[in-house]
Amino acid sequence: MDSMVRTERDHDIALIYIQHPSVNALSQPVRHELLQAVIAADESAAISAIVIMGSGKHFVAGADIHEFDAPPVSPLLNDVLLRIENCRKPVIAAIHGSALGGGFELALACHYRCAANDAKFGFPEVKLGLLPGSGGTQRLPRVIGVNAALDIMLGGDPIGINRAVALGIVDQQSTVDELLARSLQFARMAIGKPWRRTCDQLMDRAQIDTAFFAQERQRLMTHDTGRIEAEGSAQEAIIQCVEAAATQPFTDGLALSRRLFEERRVSVTSRALRHLFFAERGSRSAVRASSAYIKHVGVVGAGTMGAGIATTMAIAGMYVTLVDSQPAALSAGMLRIRDIVATGVRKGRITGQQGDEVLARVTGAGDFNQLAGVQLVIEAVVESLVVKQAVFRQLDAACAPDAILATNTSTLDIDAIGSFTHRPGKVLGMHFFSPANVMRLVEVVRGRQTSAETMATVLGLTKRIGKLGIVVGNCFGFVGNRMLYAYGRENQLLLLEGATPTQIDEALKEFGMAMGPHAVGDLAGLDIGYRVRRERHDLPTDPRYYRIADVLVEAGRLGQKTGKGMFNYEPGSRQPVADPEVEHMIIAEAKRLGVTRRDLTKSEIVDRCMMALINEGARILASGIAESPADIDAIWCNGYGFPRWRGGPMFYADCVGTTHVVNRIRQFSSQPGLEHWTVAPLLEQLGLTAQGFSDWALAQQRARA
Numbered sequence: 001m002d003s004m005v006r007t008e009r010d011h012d013i014a015l016i017y018i019q020h021p022s023v024n025a026l027s028q029p030v031r032h033e034l035l036q037a038v039i040a041a042d043e044s045a046a047i048s049a050i051v052i053m054g055s056g057k058h059f060v061a062g063a064d065i066h067e068f069d070a071p072p073v074s075p076l077l078n079d080v081l082l083r084i085e086n087c088r089k090p091v092i093a094a095i096h097g098s099a100l101g102g103g104f105e106l107a108l109a110c111h112y113r114c115a116a117n118d119a120k121f122g123f124p125e126v127k128l129g130l131l132p133g134s135g136g137t138q139r140l141p142r143v144i145g146v147n148a149a150l151d152i153m154l155g156g157d158p159i160g161i162n163r164a165v166a167l168g169i170v171d172q173q174s175t176v177d178e179l180l181a182r183s184l185q186f187a188r189m190a191i192g193k194p195w196r197r198t199c200d201q202l203m204d205r206a207q208i209d210t211a212f213f214a215q216e217r218q219r220l221m222t223h224d225t226g227r228i229e230a231e232g233s234a235q236e237a238i239i240q241c242v243e244a245a246a247t248q249p250f251t252d253g254l255a256l257s258r259r260l261f262e263e264r265r266v267s268v269t270s271r272a273l274r275h276l277f278f279a280e281r282g283s284r285s286a287v288r289a290s291s292a293y294i295k296h297v298g299v300v301g302a303g304t305m306g307a308g309i310a311t312t313m314a315i316a317g318m319y320v321t322l323v324d325s326q327p328a329a330l331s332a333g334m335l336r337i338r339d340i341v342a343t344g345v346r347k348g349r350i351t352g353q354q355g356d357e358v359l360a361r362v363t364g365a366g367d368f369n370q371l372a373g374v375q376l377v378i379e380a381v382v383e384s385l386v387v388k389q390a391v392f393r394q395l396d397a398a399c400a401p402d403a404i405l406a407t408n409t410s411t412l413d414i415d416a417i418g419s420f421t422h423r424p425g426k427v428l429g430m431h432f433f434s435p436a437n438v439m440r441l442v443e444v445v446r447g448r449q450t451s452a453e454t455m456a457t458v459l460g461l462t463k464r465i466g467k468l469g470i471v472v473g474n475c476f477g478f479v480g481n482r483m484l485y486a487y488g489r490e491n492q493l494l495l496l497e498g499a500t501p502t503q504i505d506e507a508l509k510e511f512g513m514a515m516g517p518h519a520v521g522d523l524a525g526l527d528i529g530y531r532v533r534r535e536r537h538d539l540p541t542d543p544r545y546y547r548i549a550d551v552l553v554e555a556g557r558l559g560q561k562t563g564k565g566m567f568n569y570e571p572g573s574r575q576p577v578a579d580p581e582v583e584h585m586i587i588a589e590a591k592r593l594g595v596t597r598r599d600l601t602k603s604e605i606v607d608r609c610m611m612a613l614i615n616e617g618a619r620i621l622a623s624g625i626a627e628s629p630a631d632i633d634a635i636w637c638n639g640y641g642f643p644r645w646r647g648g649p650m651f652y653a654d655c656v657g658t659t660h661v662v663n664r665i666r667q668f669s670s671q672p673g674l675e676h677w678t679v680a681p682l683l684e685q686l687g688l689t690a691q692g693f694s695d696w697a698l699a700q701q702r703a704r705a
């Protein structure tokens with residue numbers, strides 16, 4: 001095996017390179033080799049100083065997250081860092097790219113830090129349900145004080161070079177090209193001079209105030225609840241450790257942080273968040289295949305979706321031609337883009353000048369002829385195959401033969417849409433979520449004939465625009481909406497069976513969903529699903545299927561936009577208010593359909609909805625519509641408000657056990673009125689052997705290799 005740490009010499013300075021692509025994660029062999037290299041350099045009489053650097057794009061992006069699924073193996077990062085800190089000669093970290101988590105901890109254990117202009121420092125552990133486990137909680141407060149250290153650790157977002165210099169993290173700043181030379185020069189100057197170990201630095205007594213930590217805990221309690229559920233204990237642990245840094249000897253604080261890290265490492269929350277970390281990177285592998293660089297995009301349809309997509313592309317630096325044949329719709333769309341950009345400037349996400357540049361990149365057009373020079377078109381017109389047929393025929397004629405044509409459909413058949421063109425290999429789905437400029441997820445839908453090159457190009461593009469592109473197959477609703485229909489079937493049926501809309505929404509919010517399903521329906525507009533259901537001919541014949549939603553739409557209750565839907569809304573408010581009239585409508589409909597109403601418990605409500613998601617997810621996996629259970633989880637956590645700290649529906653199934661899921665579904669199916677419940681064959685097979693979806697995915701991966 002190639003070595004992961006390499007030592008070079010520059011006269012009496014040892015230059016230790018960490019070279020573990022792609023991000024120099026500190027896995028066990030790296031730690032082992034780094035420790036050996038440091039000991040050798042420290043013990044060598046010919047060496048007077050040590051510089052540690054990362055090869056490739058980053059310094060070190062942290063511990064190897066894969067390793068957290070098993071107990072820690074020696075040498076522990078903590079021990080390696082203590083050995084570095086205890087070197088008898090100056091040790092300098094030369095940092096470029098990311099110094100995150102364990103990478104930042106490594107930099108803090110060195111005696112000095114030289115950093116390039118592209119350096120980023122941060123502790124993203126909290127996003128993994130963890131805390132910095134190798135001294136970061138003890139060393140960072142000693143370098144920059146308690147307040148700033150807590151800010152960085154509780155937030156989890158990296159800081160750039162300017163803030164790092166201002167805080168005193170960086171001793172010397174340089175350009176990227178000069179980093180090595182300047183670090184060697186710095187090391188040379190440090191030789192023979194006294195230096196201070198971070199662990200010996202005393203805390204500023206003014207900051208050591210127990211009231212301060214009480215306030216921080218209070219602030220945590222009032223933070224939004226989803227995040228507390230997800231990361232609350234990690235954040236609490238961080239506060240505890242920083243308090244120890246401020247009040248206890250270094251070694252005690254270090255031992256505490258190590259113990260709390262271990263507790264968090266084995267927690268379900270951290271396992272779930274780590275699962276998502278990799279799930280959200282999975283589909284990116286295809287990006288590395290051949291992919292064209294898109295510079296100019298056409299967006300067809302200037303509605304909310306089209307304007308959101310156009311803005312996203314323009315913010316990412318692309319030229320955009322927004323086409324709408326209706327002049328009024330086009331000017332409304334251009335205005336919407338201005339509004340989105342103005343909000344971005346107001347909130348400080350972009351500067352005023354950047355905002356002007358974004359707007360200058362967007363051109364409005366009334367016909368498809370303006371799209372002759374674009375490399376990609378994203379169609380975002382109404383959800384109707386007939387309308388899309390006309391649009392794709394015209395696009396096929398107007399665009400260059402090598403241009404990619406994408407549809408933003410959320411349900412329709414990509415192969416049918418591809419067949420309206422002479423380039424089905426260049427047709428695919430890009431299912432954005434609303435609002436498109438905010439939501440991170442894009443389902444990238446592969447048609448039967450979509451080429452690998454087309455997929456790679458679009459996946460590369462989704463990464464460039466800061467979105468999470470997940471590859472899905474072509475079927476009604478793809479992955480996300482197909483599962484949504486199964487989930488909706490149950491939460492609609494529960495209404496007829498006796499649960500109120502509020503009861504259902506509250507139960508699912510308590511489970512962790514960002515919003516209750518009935519409030520979501522009102523937000524999206526109940527008429528949208530109503531229209532889609534009218535276009536489908538393969539729906540269940542069950543007269544109870546989405547019956548309440550249909551009744552509401554037929555009564556003119558379309559959701560927030562009409563002030564009334566499943567709930568009522570005061571003018572200007574998005575707060576759902578229960579309406580007794582809806583309750584009466586539900587009771588009347590249940591009576592008409594002969595449904596016996598009863599009291600339903602929270603756990604039954606949650607289980608009916610969750611098992612529906614899992615069961616449909618299993619069918620989707622078996623049919624190859626999703627490439628992995630992790631992809632389904634990434635879709636549901638990023639597009640449908642599934643709680644990240646539960647890891648997604650398929651990870652949740654593994655946590656409660658597939659055997660339990662099968663048994664629960666069997667219990668449902670044995671009840672009168674729930675005969676539509678049948679266990680998906682893949683789920684049945686896993687339940688029999690008590691295997692999880694992750695076991696299945698691993699076996700599939702091995703079979704493919």
Ligand code: 3HC
Pocket residue numbers: 022023025058061062063064065066077098100101102103105124125128130131132133134136278281282284285
């Ligand atoms: N461990 C293991 N693998 C990692 C990793 C890590 N810490 N960080 C990144 N990777 C892998 C990714 O899974 C991906 O693998 P793939 O090629 O097989 O898909 C590959 O490295 C490249 O990652 P990205 O696609 O994310 O590359 P980008 O260039 O877009 O981003 C990055 C680079 C900003 C460094 C980003 O990868 C990142 O944020 N990494 C995570 C950093 C992190 O969370 N560090 C803390 C770890 S916990 C820790 O250190 C605990 C300590 O306190 C003891």
